[in-house]
Amino acid sequence: MAPRIDPAERAAFDRDGYVIRRNALPPELLDAVRNEIATVPRPVWQMRQGQTVNRVIPLPPRNDGSAIAALARWARSPSVRDLVGYAAGRSGHIVTSLQTVAVDPAAGDADPQADLHADTFHPTAKFWLFLNKVGPEDGPFSYVPGSHILTPERLAWEHEEARNAATKGNRHHAAGSFRLPESELSALGYGPLQMFPVEGNTLVVADTYGFHKRTPSQVSTIRTSLYGVLRRNPFVPWNGLDALDLPVLRHRTMRTHLAMEDRRAKTGKPIVYENAGVILAETPPKPPGI
Numbered sequence: 201m202a203p204r205i206d207p208a209e210r211a212a213f214d215r216d217g218y219v220i221r222r223n224a225l226p227p228e229l230l231d232a233v234r235n236e237i238a239t240v241p242r243p244v245w246q247m248r249q250g251q252t253v254n255r256v257i258p259l260p261p262r263n264d265g266s267a268i269a270a271l272a273r274w275a276r277s278p279s280v281r282d283l284v285g286y287a288a289g290r291s292g293h294i295v296t297s298l299q300t301v302a303v304d305p306a307a308g309d310a311d312p313q314a315d316l317h318a319d320t321f322h323p324t325a326k327f328w329l330f331l332n333k334v335g336p337e338d339g340p341f342s343y344v345p346g347s348h349i350l351t352p353e354r355l356a357w358e359h360e361e362a363r364n365a366a367t368k369g370n371r372h373h374a375a376g377s378f379r380l381p382e383s384e385l386s387a388l389g390y391g392p393l394q395m396f397p398v399e400g401n402t403l404v405v406a407d408t409y410g411f412h413k414r415t416p417s418q419v420s421t422i423r424t425s426l427y428g429v430l431r432r433n434p435f436v437p438w439n440g441l442d443a444l445d446l447p448v449l450r451h452r453t454m455r456t457h458l459a460m461e462d463r464r465a466k467t468g469k470p471i472v473y474e475n476a477g478v479i480l481a482e483t484p485p486k487p488p489g490i
């Protein structure tokens with residue numbers, strides 16, 4: 201994949217584990233997308249994690265003439281897809297949706313994504329195209345530059361954690377998304393955590409095997425992005441060739457998953473994402489328990 205990546209972005213990724221691309225969308229598309237998000241209600245699913253409400257707004261399955269459909273096409277363009285594939289170490293289906301993250305510090309416990317962590321034990325990529333400015337108070341993404349690189353200390357740590365994670369009392373750690381106190385970064389050969397406040401229209405692509413977190417917000421705030429995840433089975437011995445990326449399937453994976461959640465909810469089974477109806481993406485969430 202390397203020859204297909206812009207050389208400056210490739211060098212930045214190889215060194216840091218992330219790439220930041222400013223002014224990612226053409227200005228007309230950015231304006232149209234912002235305008236549509238502010239005025240056109242869409243089907244929304246959401247999950248509360250403590251003080252944070254995470255919303256998923258699926259992209260339209262076909263070109264319905266909307267600005268969001270044009271945004272979905274942009275996300276499939278080679279300059280985005282190749283970079284995300286390179287960051288994940290392999291190409292394949294990028295599960296993409298609109299995401300809003302609403303934080304109200306008064307509304308609950310700490311957000312588990314605000315603990316420093318690696319998503320899993322192998323390279324895997326996420327991207328955020330932040331549509332509006334994300335200031336230091338707005339819960340920006342934070343990353344430890346270079347922590348996508350497997351140092352001998354990191355390898356030993358992964359091995360040790362893998363042996364005892366299940367008994368450490370943290371659900372996310374036990375599930376394989378290992379948590380790390382910031383004070384232990386230097387023992388693994390890494391430098392300090394860095395926070396990335398961004399201007400609107402900034403694309404951030406990161407290998408989330410590197411240590412990262414959402415910066416906790418001290419104020420009530422909402423962050424909207426186009427969000428994508430490329431996480432493949434690391435034991436599949438080929439690159440590309442992902443059945444979920446076939447045109448008939450790729451628009452449906454998210455919707456099928458959410459429709460299943462709805463069916464589970466109807467029968468009283470536990471769910472992760474609840475159906476929030478057809479609303480504006482940035483509607484302030486109801487306080488917990490209402």
Ligand SMILES: O=C(O)CCC(=O)C(=O)O
Binds near residue numbers: 319326341342412415
């Ligand atoms: O939303 C963020 O800034 C980071 C959240 C996170 O850890 C993730 O999506 O893996």
Ligand SMILES: [Fe+2]
Binds near residue numbers: 313317319
């Ligand atoms: Fe994460």
